[in-house]
Amino acid sequence: MQITIENLCKFFGKVKAVDNLNLDIADKEFVAFLGPSGCGKTTTLLMIAGIYKPTSGYIRFGDRVVNHLLPKERNIGMVFQSYALYPHMTVFDNIAYPLTLKKVNRKEKKQRVQRVADMMGIGELLDRKPGELSGGQQQRVAVARALVKEPAILLFDEPLSNLDAKLRLRMRGEIKRLQEDLSVTSIYVTHDQVEAMTMANRIAVMNHGILQTYGTPNQLYEYPDTLFVAGFIGSPPMNFLKIDLEQEGDGLYLVRRELKIRLPEEIAAQVKPSVVPSQVIMGIRPEDVHIVPANEGDFDAEIYVVEPLGREDLVSFRLGEEEFRALTPAPFKGGVGTIMGLNLTKEKIRLFDPDTGNSVLKSNK
Amino acid sequence: MSIRRMWRAGLAYIVLLIPTLFLLLGYAWLVIASFSSRTEGLKPVGWTLNNWRFLWESPFGSGYSNIWPVTMNTLVMSLVMTAIVVAVASLAAYPLSRMKFAGRKGFLSLTLVLHAFPSVTLLIPIYFVLLWIQRIPVIGHEIPLIGGFGYNTLGGVALVMVAFQLPFGIWVMKGFFDNISWDMERSAMIDGASRLKIWWQILMPNIKPGIAALSIFSFLTAWNAYIIPVTFTIGRTGQSSVLSLYLQNFISESVMTEWNAVAAVGLFQLIPVLLFFLFTQESLLSIYGGGKKGGV
Amino acid sequence: MTNFGILEWWNPKNWSLTNYIKIFNNHFFPKILLNTIMYTGLTLFLFNVGMGLVVALITTHIRRRTGFAFRAAWLLPRITPVVVYVMMWKAMAGPAPMGIINDYFLRPLGIGSGEYLLMTNPWVFVILVNGFIGASFGMILLSSAIESIPKDYIIASKVDGGSTWQTIRYVELPMIKWPLLFVTTYQTLSLLTSFEQILLLTDGGPGLYQTEVWSLMAYHRAFATYFGNTQWGYGAAWSVVLVIIGIAMAVIYMRVFKFGELLQEPKIETL
Numbered sequence: 001m002q003i004t005i006e007n008l009c010k011f012f013g014k015v016k017a018v019d020n021l022n023l024d025i026a027d028k029e030f031v032a033f034l035g036p037s038g039c040g041k042t043t044t045l046l047m048i049a050g051i052y053k054p055t056s057g058y059i060r061f062g063d064r065v066v067n068h069l070l071p072k073e074r075n076i077g078m079v080f081q082s083y084a085l086y087p088h089m090t091v092f093d094n095i096a097y098p099l100t101l102k103k104v105n106r107k108e109k110k111q112r113v114q115r116v117a118d119m120m121g122i123g124e125l126l127d128r129k130p131g132e133l134s135g136g137q138q139q140r141v142a143v144a145r146a147l148v149k150e151p152a153i154l155l156f157d158e159p160l161s162n163l164d165a166k167l168r169l170r171m172r173g174e175i176k177r178l179q180e181d182l183s184v185t186s187i188y189v190t191h192d193q194v195e196a197m198t199m200a201n202r203i204a205v206m207n208h209g210i211l212q213t214y215g216t217p218n219q220l221y222e223y224p225d226t227l228f229v230a231g232f233i234g235s236p237p238m239n240f241l242k243i244d245l246e247q248e249g250d251g252l253y254l255v256r257r258e259l260k261i262r263l264p265e266e267i268a269a270q271v272k273p274s275v276v277p278s279q280v281i282m283g284i285r286p287e288d289v290h291i292v293p294a295n296e297g298d299f300d301a302e303i304y305v306v307e308p309l310g311r312e313d314l315v316s317f318r319l320g321e322e323e324f325r326a327l328t329p330a331p332f333k334g335g336v337g338t339i340m341g342l343n344l345t346k347e348k349i350r351l352f353d354p355d356t357g358n359s360v361l362k363s364n365k
Numbered sequence: 366m367s368i369r370r371m372w373r374a375g376l377a378y379i380v381l382l383i384p385t386l387f388l389l390l391g392y393a394w395l396v397i398a399s400f401s402s403r404t405e406g407l408k409p410v411g412w413t414l415n416n417w418r419f420l421w422e423s424p425f426g427s428g429y430s431n432i433w434p435v436t437m438n439t440l441v442m443s444l445v446m447t448a449i450v451v452a453v454a455s456l457a458a459y460p461l462s463r464m465k466f467a468g469r470k471g472f473l474s475l476t477l478v479l480h481a482f483p484s485v486t487l488l489i490p491i492y493f494v495l496l497w498i499q500r501i502p503v504i505g506h507e508i509p510l511i512g513g514f515g516y517n518t519l520g521g522v523a524l525v526m527v528a529f530q531l532p533f534g535i536w537v538m539k540g541f542f543d544n545i546s547w548d549m550e551r552s553a554m555i556d557g558a559s560r561l562k563i564w565w566q567i568l569m570p571n572i573k574p575g576i577a578a579l580s581i582f583s584f585l586t587a588w589n590a591y592i593i594p595v596t597f598t599i600g601r602t603g604q605s606s607v608l609s610l611y612l613q614n615f616i617s618e619s620v621m622t623e624w625n626a627v628a629a630v631g632l633f634q635l636i637p638v639l640l641f642f643l644f645t646q647e648s649l650l651s652i653y654g655g656g657k658k659g660g661v
Numbered sequence: 662m663t664n665f666g667i668l669e670w671w672n673p674k675n676w677s678l679t680n681y682i683k684i685f686n687n688h689f690f691p692k693i694l695l696n697t698i699m700y701t702g703l704t705l706f707l708f709n710v711g712m713g714l715v716v717a718l719i720t721t722h723i724r725r726r727t728g729f730a731f732r733a734a735w736l737l738p739r740i741t742p743v744v745v746y747v748m749m750w751k752a753m754a755g756p757a758p759m760g761i762i763n764d765y766f767l768r769p770l771g772i773g774s775g776e777y778l779l780m781t782n783p784w785v786f787v788i789l790v791n792g793f794i795g796a797s798f799g800m801i802l803l804s805s806a807i808e809s810i811p812k813d814y815i816i817a818s819k820v821d822g823g824s825t826w827q828t829i830r831y832v833e834l835p836m837i838k839w840p841l842l843f844v845t846t847y848q849t850l851s852l853l854t855s856f857e858q859i860l861l862l863t864d865g866g867p868g869l870y871q872t873e874v875w876s877l878m879a880y881h882r883a884f885a886t887y888f889g890n891t892q893w894g895y896g897a898a899w900s901v902v903l904v905i906i907g908i909a910m911a912v913i914y915m916r917v918f919k920f921g922e923l924l925q926e927p928k929i930e931t932l
Contacts, residue, residue: 012926046551049551049555050554050555050931051551051554051555051928051929051930051931052929052930053930053931070554070931071551071554071555071557071931072554072555072556072557072558074555076555077555078551078552078555080548080551080552081548082546082548082549084546084548084549084551084552085549086549086553086567086570086571087571088570088571097553097556097558098556098557101556101557101558101562102557145552145556149556149557157548373825373826374723377719377722377723378719378723380715380719381715381716381719381720381723381731384712385731385734385735388734388735388737388738388793389734389737390753390761391746391749391750391752391753391761392737392749394749394752394753394761395745395749395752398752403759404759405758405759405764407761407765462927463927463929464927464929465926465927465929465930474915477911477914477915478907478908478911482854482904482907483850483853483854483876483900483903483904483906483907484854485854485856485876485879485880485900485903486879486897486900486901486903486904486907488880488883488884489883489896489897489900547928547929550929551928551929554929554931585740588742589740589741589742589743590743591742591743591744591857591861592857592860596884608742609742609743609744612742612744612745612748613744613861616744616748616751624748624752624755624759627748628748628752631742631744631745631748631749632745634742634744634745635741635742635745638740638741638742641740642733642736642737642740646729646733646736
């Protein structure tokens with residue numbers, strides 16, 4: 001089922017929760033809504049589910065405007081963060097509830113419940129009450145309940161955030177595989193960028209009710225449209241540095257007290273001419289910063305702290321007020337306070353307007 | 366240090382213990398007095414079961430019936446009142462807690478104002494309303510068991526108590542509804558349930574403690590009530606007399622020295638309360654817990 | 662508002678303010694006003710708030726089961742049938758040798774000569790009887806407020822070197838300020854309008870109006886037949902004053918305690 005969202009707005013009193021959202025989700029696609037809490041992603045999901053009514057704008061399933069359909073008329077399944085299992089019913093009754101309400105006959109109901117329960121690996125637990133299950137098992141029951149009516153659309157509202165780290169990793173894979181096997185159009189709301197990156201075909205990043213960007217995980221990681229997206233996606237986050245962009249001869253240079261970097265041609269060609277010269281924000285990911293002996297890199301900096309991550313070490317430097325991080329193969333030898341040189345992979349430099357936060361590179365997606 | 370601390374802890378216990386024991390003295394007297402022919406302080410002067418004669422003969426003389434019809438009246442009145450309060454309060458509290466409709470805030474504020482209303486002010490107008498209802502055929506005074514809903518009937522008294530109990534009941538139930546997760550209700554909606562089905566199949570089973578607490582509280586309120594029955598019924602052992610009236614009449618016709626018989630009747634009325642109390646203290650204490658959010 | 666008669670209450674003949682003027686001209690008006698203030702003030706201060714807070718504080722700082730048992734005991738007066746409860750107090754106050762207080766407290770101390778204490782000290786009993794019922798409201802509300810204080814604050818205070826008393830004084834009491842204020846205002850209204858216990862205990866006596874309070878006066882005028890006939894209108898006039906206080910208090914609750922904020926917006930918008 002294809003979903004189209006047009007100029008969708010939602011106000012709670014005077015507070016604007018969703019601001020003029022436009023989005024389309026292809027049939028069988030897995031889309032993640034990513035953003036910090038309060039960014040409007042769950043509100044959007046609940047409007048798609050029919051729990052909230054849009055203040056203005058349209059939601060279409062296929063060609064049909066669904067704004068005024070009741071949740072039960074939309075043929076959706078939803079998995080909640082709190083699982084929202086009915087504590088007074090057995091697992092069987094929980095999963096069967098959508099079928100019971102549809103007055104599906106007993107035999108068919110039993111078959112279908114057993115089938116999804118087996119698929120989720122909880123076929124043995126049907127007689128238990130939700131209170132007797134572990135978090136992971138409750139999660140599976142919730143997914144089974146969403147699947148049992150064979151919905152056209154699956155909605156997930158931060159389904160993994162109540163699980164411990166190990167289980168989360170496992171469920172992440174299972175949900176992704178399930179979605180691929182069933183080919184159900186799915187929307188997955190999360191504040192965890194790793195979940196969004198690993199699971200979704202496309203990610204819609206939202207902040208303050210506004211859609212920041214919408215694209216594949218790779219596009220978002222390599223060519224973030226805004227400073228917010230650049231900082232939100234990727235861990236450890238992208239380094240940002242205030243820096244002056246200047247023309248010198250036929251080259252573009254990034255200049256700051258301690259450093260001067262010439263932009264490689266392919267990046268320089270993308271810079272919008274209107275921003276030269278001006279102050280910009282340079283962004284570069286920690287894996288594109290390489291530590292070399294002092295005086296041998298693009299600039300020198302003093303080590304502030306070294307954090308071992310196992311496979312790699314994360315080394316932080318101080319540049320004036322700002323922090324600058326580099327990922328380097330472990331083990332890193334060098335103590336706090338040592339001056340080291342830093343070399344940047346200049347093709348990976350991204351530039352942003354400090355006022356609007358937008359990228360000043362022409363998009364080359 | 367540790368001696369000082371123990372002394373302080375001891376002091377706390379003593380501060381608590383003295384008034385508590387004082388409070389329990391009355392109950393001790395009630396039990397002891399009802400089984401003795403006379404008491405001096407808590408000391409019985411001769412044990413006896415004579416005080417419990419009221420169970421089979423009337424203390425007001427042979428013209429009157431014994432206590433059982435009156436007990437039956439109290440029970441019927443309390444059950445009728447409890448049933449109406451719980452049914453109406455839980456139905457009314459659901460939309461007030463969880464549905465969007467015009468006038469919701471106004472209605473909730475109104476129940477709050479009503480709850481803050483002094484009961485004495487309403488007794489006078491209600492008296493006239495009941496007199497008026499009494500003149501309606503059947504409903505007024507001819508329904509079997511409860512007598513009807515007019516003046517001097519069990520149903521009438523129950524109805525008045527319902528009116529007094531409802532604002533409280535609605536706020537308590539609203540408090541319990543408020544505490545149920547929205548996701549559960551949303552989930553049920555997506556599963557295809559109507560709001561009425563959600564209320565009955567999903568929410569009501571999950572606020573059983575609230576229903577229990579309100580039921581017990583309402584039942585005890587009705588069982589213990591004095592001022593409403595005395596205002597709206599006539600006659601001490603009449604058709605619609607309840608235990609509180611029976612006991613109060615017995616008290617006013619006795620002198621201090623005969624109070625052992627009165628104590629037995631008092632204990633008789635207290636026994637069901639104590640049983641409830643023993644088994645449901647937690648529920649009773651929680652009525653304010655659930656209702657706390659709703660501001661009791 | 663009127664002098665309507667019982668038979669034609671729906672068709673009042675003569676509207677007038679006579680009943681209100683009668684209240685203020687009543688010879689006992691100052692006495693009743695003073696009684697009401699004394700009854701409300703003392704019971705509130707000593708029991709509904711004072712004892713309620715003390716019991717709540719102590720029972721939340723001792724062993725859980727023990728604290729719970731004490732709280733349950735204090736709930737007992739509230740759920741005891743009021744007639745039985747008042748009867749117990751009459752027995753407590755009874756003359757020597759039957760009366761418990763005379764027998765166990767006053768005689769050993771050599772105080773009094775074993776009179777019926779309800780006749781000699783009615784006010785003490787009016788306050789005790791109402792207070793032991795009233796304390797439970799504050800106790801329940803305040804102890805649940807104390808228990809819902811996040812444990813981290815208590816631990817932080819203990820780690821900072823505070824004694825139990827200091828923790829109560831500087832951490833817990835400030836944090837239950839609002840429930841405390843709520844109990845105070847709410848119970849003021851409850852006490853102002855309650856009369857059932859006094860009616861059963863002293864019926865406003867002994868003597869003329871010695872323990873008669875405002876709401877009891879309203880009840881007496883309307884339903885008791887002191888002067889051969891009941892005075893509906895006059896009684897209603899007394900009670901209207903209480904209605905005004907009640908509405909004023911309700912408005913205060915809504916404003917000060919922001920009841921509006923308790924009315925959360927429904928988080929499902931479809932019906």
